[in-house]
Amino acid sequence: MTAPLSPADVLAEIEVSGRVRIALDVEGDSFYRYGERLCLVQIAFAGNIRLLDPCSEDLSPVFARLESRNLVLHGADFDLRLLHARYGFAPASVFDTMLAARFMNFPKFGLSDLMERYFGVTLEKKHQRADWCRRPLSEELLVYARLDVERLEEIGDRLAEELAAAGRLEWHREECAQVLARTIESAGRDADPESWRVKGGGGLSRRELAYLKELAAARDGLARRQDRALFRIFSAEDLVRLARLAAVDPDSALRQFPRALPGGHISAFGEALAAAKALEPAQWPLPPAPGRRPDPALERRLEKLRQRRDAAAAGLALEPSFLASRAALVRVAAQPPSSKEDLARLLESRWRAQALAEALLGG
Numbered sequence: 001m002t003a004p005l006s007p008a009d010v011l012a013e014i015e016v017s018g019r020v021r022i023a024l025d026v027e028g029d030s031f032y033r034y035g036e037r038l039c040l041v042q043i044a045f046a047g048n049i050r051l052l053d054p055c056s057e058d059l060s061p062v063f064a065r066l067e068s069r070n071l072v073l074h075g076a077d078f079d080l081r082l083l084h085a086r087y088g089f090a091p092a093s094v095f096d097t098m099l100a101a102r103f104m105n106f107p108k109f110g111l112s113d114l115m116e117r118y119f120g121v122t123l124e125k126k127h128q129r130a131d132w133c134r135r136p137l138s139e140e141l142l143v144y145a146r147l148d149v150e151r152l153e154e155i156g157d158r159l160a161e162e163l164a165a166a167g168r169l170e171w172h173r174e175e176c177a178q179v180l181a182r183t184i185e186s187a188g189r190d191a192d193p194e195s196w197r198v199k200g201g202g203g204l205s206r207r208e209l210a211y212l213k214e215l216a217a218a219r220d221g222l223a224r225r226q227d228r229a230l231f232r233i234f235s236a237e238d239l240v241r242l243a244r245l246a247a248v249d250p251d252s253a254l255r256q257f258p259r260a261l262p263g264g265h266i267s268a269f270g271e272a273l274a275a276a277k278a279l280e281p282a283q284w285p286l287p288p289a290p291g292r293r294p295d296p297a298l299e300r301r302l303e304k305l306r307q308r309r310d311a312a313a314a315g316l317a318l319e320p321s322f323l324a325s326r327a328a329l330v331r332v333a334a335q336p337p338s339s340k341e342d343l344a345r346l347l348e349s350r351w352r353a354q355a356l357a358e359a360l361l362g363g
Helices: 007-017 060-066 076-087 097-103 111-119 125-129 139-150 152-166 169-187 206-226 236-248 263-277 296-316 326-334 340-347 350-360
Strands: 021-028 038-045 048-052 070-073 093-096
Touching: 007 038, 007 048, 007 060, 021 076, 021 139, 021 152, 038 076, 038 139, 038 152, 048 139, 060 076, 070 076, 070 152, 076 093, 076 169, 093 097, 093 169, 097 111, 097 152, 097 169, 111 152, 125 139, 139 152, 152 169, 169 350, 206 236, 206 263, 236 263, 296 326, 296 350, 326 340, 340 350
Parallel strands: 021 070, 070 093
Antiparallel strands: 021 038, 038 048
16 A cells, blocks of 8 residues: 555544544455455545555554544445454444435445446446455555545435435434444354354255364364465365265265365365264264244234235335345244334334334234
């Protein structure tokens, strides 16, 4: 990055500008490296665009100051998750332009779609999966990063006007607050103990699952040591394939695998297969618990609620699943609400309860 301003300089600029509202975006690198890593921070205020490098600078003072500002973001949950993990960042309020576009029922609501809608500007999407932690960043990437926030505040202003005209500004404000609260709450949760279960492993036997679990742990260790994304170490599909081979013959599974493996993989996976082979059957993982057989009466209520939701969504010009997810409808079907307060609790949303009260209460 060429001659970046220091965090202290940027803070001074923000103070001088007197701006309460700041546009914010970040770039991460989970597509290339282990876990999610903050690689770049872009902020825009009073016509200024500033890029900050969290890989070389301590940005804690910046985010301590930004917590009191009104922040405009697009798809805020991703940005907030990275920022809270790195700095404990918990802003007082956010305006999410993606959510605003969904409340306005735009057919496309990506940032590039909004840029094209309002300004006729096309953003190059190929850079979304760039390796943002590599240094130096190319000028092409720096230009893209600036474009991400250059007109974000203006997009927020236009959407706020449209939301107010539609009577949905308070709905949007509540939804943004919920996204913020959920993101911060989820950051403190322990890792999922079942995270080793991968796509395609649902039909495996307990013996095969034992091998899969050990292989998944070995892959995680390799990815962590090499600081690479899990799928770049070994795909989920290949883990399942190797687990099946190992359950038949663990001693020859690696030789039977249809493609050559690096020496590090052979060593780590070999140890994993030996560990799984040593397990007693009682130690093998259990398959996922089968889902309950559908209750016909519940399914009938659910279908009735779905039809009512869809009709209400059409009347409001909202996408049905955005208005109420299937999981929310299941809760309503299982525990029929007797009041708008009950409905808000089941939908986990006051604005949704307001919008759906007539459709989902009673009957």
